[in-house]
Amino acid sequence: MAGIYIHIPFCHSKCAYCDFFSRPINRDIDGYIETLHKEYERRKYELAEPVTTVYLGGGTPSSVGVGNLEKLIKWLPLDNVTEFTIEVNPEDIDPPTARFLAESPVNRVSMGVQSLDDEELRFIGRRHSASQALDAYRTLRENGIDNISLDLIFGLPGQSVGSWEKTLERTLALAPDHLSGYSLMLEEGTRLRAMRDSGKFKEADDETIERMYMLLCEKTAKAGFSHYEISNFARESRQSLHNSSYWNLTPYLGLGTGAHSYDGFVRRYNPWNIKKYIETGGEIEETDEEDFAGKVNDYLLIRLRTAEGLSLNETEALFGAGTADTVRRQARKSIMAGSLIYEKERLIIPPEKWLISDSVISDLML
Numbered sequence: 001m002a003g004i005y006i007h008i009p010f011c012h013s014k015c016a017y018c019d020f021f022s023r024p025i026n027r028d029i030d031g032y033i034e035t036l037h038k039e040y041e042r043r044k045y046e047l048a049e050p051v052t053t054v055y056l057g058g059g060t061p062s063s064v065g066v067g068n069l070e071k072l073i074k075w076l077p078l079d080n081v082t083e084f085t086i087e088v089n090p091e092d093i094d095p096p097t098a099r100f101l102a103e104s105p106v107n108r109v110s111m112g113v114q115s116l117d118d119e120e121l122r123f124i125g126r127r128h129s130a131s132q133a134l135d136a137y138r139t140l141r142e143n144g145i146d147n148i149s150l151d152l153i154f155g156l157p158g159q160s161v162g163s164w165e166k167t168l169e170r171t172l173a174l175a176p177d178h179l180s181g182y183s184l185m186l187e188e189g190t191r192l193r194a195m196r197d198s199g200k201f202k203e204a205d206d207e208t209i210e211r212m213y214m215l216l217c218e219k220t221a222k223a224g225f226s227h228y229e230i231s232n233f234a235r236e237s238r239q240s241l242h243n244s245s246y247w248n249l250t251p252y253l254g255l256g257t258g259a260h261s262y263d264g265f266v267r268r269y270n271p272w273n274i275k276k277y278i279e280t281g282g283e284i285e286e287t288d289e290e291d292f293a294g295k296v297n298d299y300l301l302i303r304l305r306t307a308e309g310l311s312l313n314e315t316e317a318l319f320g321a322g323t324a325d326t327v328r329r330q331a332r333k334s335i336m337a338g339s340l341i342y343e344k345e346r347l348i349i350p351p352e353k354w355l356i357s358d359s360v361i362s363d364l365m366l
Contacts, residue, residue, distance in 0.1 A: 003051065006036060006055070007254065007259040009021050009032075009274060010022065010032075012024075012060065016190060016191040016192040017184060031278040032274060034071075035277055039255050042281075043285070046253055048251070052083070053084070054078070055086075055243075056086040060088070073105060083242055088136075091128045091132060098144075102144035109149070111150055115130070115167050117159070119158065120158060123156070123201075137150070150174070152216075178238050179225060179232075181213075184204070229244075229307065230305045230306075249264070249318075260288070270286075297366060304364075308348070309347050312328060340353075
């Protein structure tokens with residue numbers, strides 16, 4: 001099996017926390033959609049297995065309109081696809097758009113809600129209100145979308161544990177099929193980072209972040225969600241197949257500016273340059289040179305973020321007995337400290353330690 005990720009780098013406006021590659025909607029959209037097709041035709045042979053998942057991410061794919069989405073979908077290889085996800089924002093969802101999605105090959109919608117507190121939404125530059133997010137969710141359901149994932153962010157400026165709990169409760173009351181909850185990251189170059197550095201707000205402390213994360217874990221568990229990855233929670237059989245394939249080293253083809261690809265051996269990426277991408281017909285992908293240690297470390301990082309953890313037998317099959325022995329040896333300290341569980345040749349970070357997973361994983365890296 002294999003996947004296709006398509007990056008749509010257009011947004012109505014850029015949120016204050018966002019460091020993904022995106023640009024305002026402009027006249028490049030038509031040329032960009034056409035170039036995606038050209039790039040696919042040139043590179044589809046990189047995938048030796050049938051495509052089983054498709055993911056339209058961004059940016060904001062829903063911002064380009066139904067007409068452009070129709071053009072894009074018609075050339076995709078969908079015969080074997082079991083999961084087709086599109087990312088949307090609430091302000092783009094009206095009944096005609098929801099009906100189009102329900103009647104199209106799309107069978108999973110991921111909507112960026114982030115918060116259900118209007119003041120928090122305004123501060124981070126979101127274009128929708130809490131009521132618009134709720135209306136958009138209901139519109140998707142009423143028009144036949146039966147697999148909806150919602151994104152939330154905790155640790156927002158001005159957000160209290162109480163307001164986060166209210167957002168969680170209102171979100172879970174909707175009964176989404178999947179929920180992603182991310183701690184706010186103040187990345188270099190974002191407006192929020194500049195605002196924090198200039199004293200316009202105070203970043204949430206570690207104790208508050210931990211309380212918010214534990215609330216997320218507790219309330220999703222009570223609502224019947226499985227916690228299958230650090231930031232991801234799903235009802236039964238509703239785990240993201242596409243994202244899970246990244247963690248299993250399944251090959252995928254990344255199309256569009258800023259997209260990454262992995263064919264099972266080599267990682268490639270497309271630079272952040274829309275004009276050059278269109279001018280060259282999509283012929284600008286570059287190889288991401290990784291040495292052996294880098295490949296092992298990437299594998300440790302993606303596997304230990306999941307509830308399944310890291311199989312040492314699989315590590316040995318992929319990278320050799322010496323590598324598995326090194327990881328096993330370096331894990332002893334964390335096992336003794338209780339931040340790693342060693343069970344049946346598998347290393348697992350217990351959920352209550354997932355907030356410190358970066359430090360645990362770094363101790364294992366080559």
